[in-house]
Amino acid sequence: MPTQGSAMIDADDHGSASAIVAGTATGHHVLHVEGYSRTKEELPNGRFVKSRPFSVGGRxxxxxxxxNGASPRCAEYVSLFLAPDEDVAAPFKARAKFSLLDRAGKPLLFLTRRTRLCEYAFPGSGYGFDEFVKREFLEKSKHLSGDCFRIRCDIDIVEELRTEDRAAAPPFISIPPSDIHKHFGDLLSSNDGTDVTFQVAGQTFKAHRYILAVRSQVFKAQLLGMMRESRADEDYCIRIDDMQARVFSHLLHFVYTDFLPEMDRQEEALMAQHLLEAADRYDMQRLKLICEDNLSRHLEVSTVATTLVLAEQHNCEGLKQACIAFFKSRYTLEAVMATDGFEHLSKSCPALRSFPCSTKQKPDTSPVFCYRLSTAGSSPHFCGWANISD
Incomplete structure (x- = not known):
């Protein structure tokens, strides 16, 4: 136990971190005034010209x-204002800083003016300075060169509060995920210590009887119980003639690793049918459910009938319901009825000649009704909806 005043660190506590961010978007724009004398002549007091639009902070x-100044009281000054050049959907706050630049393009500290944090609520709502620089000073200074000068405008836009994920401090000890499945897979591949052999469709597979027994009650009974043949341990061989070698290989892979090998979509759907039968045969419920899930995600008009037969034969209620749900309408049913699998369905599982379907296609009937098949004639055919709520 930890001593008093100490803290115990939970080995499973990986930790997390986040931040509340009060961010600011920043940017600047340099305005060149070329031909200052002419602008002074053509724009009397109270008149202005806009710069080209520019973007800062996404605005x-x-x-x-x-x-000649923005108003009569500042007629002796150059006035500058910053304004949005677009519609303002919602008010926001920003701060502007105007600086007269020297010939080297550096801001003059004594001619730098900063606004307070102002709210911009509509286009043209500008903030700046009526008396930015006196014209007499500007015209006598060396900063007006060749009848030109430059103004730099820096903008700070207050962003809305937001939250962000942050990387948590790394743990003192990093524990990797379990890789026991990889070790068992390597054990299967190496054949080290194997004590049972399977002959499947002409191919030989070696395995470890205790691993098989732990994973399957059927294997346990076959290899360790009363079903075991009376043969020497080192020469114990089991023949399986009614299963494809590739299916048994995938079954063993799952026994040792609890995963199925990587397969493409077409092979996955076909292999799931065979593995479902194998899983039911060896009472491996997790593998059986995985195969049910794979098959339910690969249902098509051409395969749903045979899949429904498979579900009925191996007592797969979830897969059976997925197949029935696939019959969304009479038109889907008629498309399925045109397949060879549907004839196989009617012959292999007579109990499925009447099965419950969705009520969405018959809103005016009782919530429970069946799609009934008729076998009169050369092949099964649709004979109508039957109310079975009574």
Missing amino acids: SWCIHYYP
Whole structure:
């Protein structure tokens, strides 16, 4: 037990982390005023010209430039304002900073102005400075060169609060996932220590009887119980003539690893039919359910009837219900009835000549009714819906 005042670290506590982020989007734009004298002549006090639109923080902006000031009280100044150049769906907050640049393109600290954090709620709602720089100072300074000068506008946009995942601190000890299935798979492949041999369709498979016995009660009875043949342990061989070698190979792979080998879609559907029979034969319920699931996901008009027969023969209630649900309408049924599998269904499982179907196609009847098949004539055919609620 941990001593008083100490903390016990749970080995299974891998930890996690997240963050609440109050983020800010930033960017800047440099406005070149070329031909300052002409702008001063053509734009009287209160008149402005907009810069080209530019993007910062996913929003479109523009700068309003007033060479003779934005109002009569600031007629001796150059005025600058930052404004959205698009519709504003919802109010947001931003801060602007205007700086006059020297010839080297560096901001002049004494001519740098920063707005407070302002709310922008509609297009044209601009914030800036009426008295950014006095024209007399600008015109006498070396920063107006060749009748041109530059203004830099920096923008900070306050983003909505958001949450993000963060990487948790790594644990002191990293425990890898279990790979016992790989070791058992290697044991099967190596044939080390095998004590039973299977002859299946002309191929030989070696295995370990105690592993088989632990995984299957049928194998246990066959290899360790009363069903075991009276033969020497080192020469124990079992013949299986009614199973394909590849099916038995996949069965052994599952016994040792609890996984099926990788297969393409077409092989998976076909192999699932054979493995379902093998799983039922050796009482391996997990493998049987895996095969049921695979088959239910591969149902087609051409295969649903034979799959329903398989489900009925091996008592697979879930797969049986999936097949019945596949018959969505009379038109689907008629397409299935045209297949060879449907004739096999009527001959192999007479009990399935009447099976429950969805009520969605018959909203005006009782919730329980059947699709009945008639075997009169040369082949089974649709004979109608029958109410069986009474």
